[in-house]
Amino acid sequence: MAALKKVLIAATVAALAAFFGHAFLKINRLSLASREMPVKHLKCHYLPNIEYGAEDITVLRDGLAFLSTGLHDYLEMPSFSNEPGKMYVLDLLHPKPTPVELEIKGELDLSSFNPHGISVYTDEADDSIYLFVVNHPQRKSQVEIFRFVWENTLVHLKTVTHPLLHSVNDIVAVGPEHFYATNDRYFHNAAPQVLTVVLSLPWCNVVYYSPEEVREVAGGIQSANGINISPDKRYIYVSDVLDHEVDVFERLDGEQLVYVKSVAVGRLCNNIEVDHVTGDVWLGCHPDGTKLSKFDPEEPPGSEIIKIKSIISDQPVVTLEYGDDGHELMGSSVAVPYEGKLLIGTIFHKALYCSLK
Numbered sequence: 001m002a003a004l005k006k007v008l009i010a011a012t013v014a015a016l017a018a019f020f021g022h023a024f025l026k027i028n029r030l031s032l033a034s035r036e037m038p039v040k041h042l043k044c045h046y047l048p049n050i051e052y053g054a055e056d057i058t059v060l061r062d063g064l065a066f067l068s069t070g071l072h073d074y075l076e077m078p079s080f081s082n083e084p085g086k087m088y089v090l091d092l093l094h095p096k097p098t099p100v101e102l103e104i105k106g107e108l109d110l111s112s113f114n115p116h117g118i119s120v121y122t123d124e125a126d127d128s129i130y131l132f133v134v135n136h137p138q139r140k141s142q143v144e145i146f147r148f149v150w151e152n153t154l155v156h157l158k159t160v161t162h163p164l165l166h167s168v169n170d171i172v173a174v175g176p177e178h179f180y181a182t183n184d185r186y187f188h189n190a191a192p193q194v195l196t197v198v199l200s201l202p203w204c205n206v207v208y209y210s211p212e213e214v215r216e217v218a219g220g221i222q223s224a225n226g227i228n229i230s231p232d233k234r235y236i237y238v239s240d241v242l243d244h245e246v247d248v249f250e251r252l253d254g255e256q257l258v259y260v261k262s263v264a265v266g267r268l269c270n271n272i273e274v275d276h277v278t279g280d281v282w283l284g285c286h287p288d289g290t291k292l293s294k295f296d297p298e299e300p301p302g303s304e305i306i307k308i309k310s311i312i313s314d315q316p317v318v319t320l321e322y323g324d325d326g327h328e329l330m331g332s333s334v335a336v337p338y339e340g341k342l343l344i345g346t347i348f349h350k351a352l353y354c355s356l357k
Helices: 002-030 190-198 289-294
Strands: 043-046 054-059 064-069 086-091 103-105 115-123 128-135 142-149 153-160 168-175 178-183 204-209 214-221 224-229 235-240 245-252 256-264 268-274 281-286 303-309 317-324 332-338 341-346 352-355
Touching: 054 115, 054 268, 054 332, 054 341, 064 115, 115 224, 128 153, 128 168, 142 168, 178 224, 204 224, 204 235, 214 235, 214 245, 214 256, 224 268, 235 256, 235 268, 281 341, 303 332, 303 341, 317 332, 317 341
Parallel strands: 103 153, 115 168, 168 224, 268 332
Antiparallel strands: 043 352, 054 064, 064 086, 115 128, 128 142, 142 153, 168 178, 178 204, 204 214, 224 235, 235 245, 245 256, 268 281, 281 303, 281 332, 303 317, 332 341, 341 352
8 A cells, every 4th residue: 555655656746747847848938938039220219208118009190109107016027116107198290209298187096007008099070089098906907998188188087897807908999988808818826827828728818898798709819918900990900929929800790800810920929009001010029938027137038029011911921120139128018100110118118219211
């Protein structure tokens, strides 16, 4: 009996060792650990006033850009300030664009404001501009809806919470109170979430929200992150970070989404922005996820910006538009093109204003 017990203990230890070894290799592979960093610099300068990241940026057709800044205490990402987050506006048509902090009015607890993904919706009926902001107060997930009042004020209209919106990363607005949102994880606790990654359980999803109904419209995603919409409003794009691809869905009547295809990008890509004119898809990406999560100042996480041209076609073209090893910019999360210029935001570092010409 004692011999059998020893055999069982040895077998259990061997099985656990094999599992953890497999898990380590799997996570390193998904994180693209030790991947060679491609370098491609542009003529850039840092945006003033942005010291602790601009995790998401979006721009209107008239060149007005909105920035969410100061994301902290979110999942396992580094953060260097516990101060409340802020929203900024930036006029890209100005000769020297400078971020201006937006004043927030209304019934919102600004002391716990922790902004993440953002989206803008313009109501064609009266040209009202609505800003949607993912907010993580006390590590919760909710969506704040604001009306932008020219030229530096946000009026808080509504806070949206729902059990299906349990780990929201990004949103794309399709109406004054209507949006699609990505959930980037199934579990909030690290241990079971890591298990879903190791076992390749695609339990993340896209949720559609309206005041009348809330429902899942796309599932089977390993890690849903950025989301955006094509200029003709026909297609929805979702960045699946751990699968290193962008998923394309067709938007049908009744706000249904039908999977079309996936485009491999070879990086861990975060937020998605779409060029209003060309329809090109731009992504802020991470070259090596292990450097991002561990954060060693001596070996900082790099930044990559890619563009996908003709994403709906049979032969989409993926190109590197900016690459840095982390000594200029750490942890790029979004890239916004506008008339030959490029804004690049990060999770926790600075933001760049670059020329594409």
